[in-house]
Amino acid sequence: MLNGDVIEFVDRIHYGDELIFMYNGQKFFLQGFLEDDGICTTYLDRWEPPADDYIWVGRGDSKNFPVEEFLKAEIWDGKSFWEVEKKMEWLDG
Secondary structure: OEOOOHHHHHHHHHOOOOEEEEEOOEEEEEEEEEOOOOOEEEEEEEEEOOOOOOOEEEEOOOOOOOHHHHHHOOOEOOEOHHHHHHHOEEOOO
16 A cells, blocks of 8 residues: 555554545545444545445444455455555555
């Protein structure tokens, strides 16, 4: 990961932290919320160019955000996070 430590980035996903990063000329925003039903949910939004809806939403359980599901999701040109993380740039790290 450019401009940051990928292990720290992933660790922060576990806490639902707000993370801003670039991939393939696009700016993304990742954040976690504890929903009203008590479930930890992670949302991936694309800020630039703006997306009509969230790019990815994952629901964990009452204690854990869906980190592994996010890392395995093939949302980066059909590839997983680990396959493309070297091309990502962490902007707020």
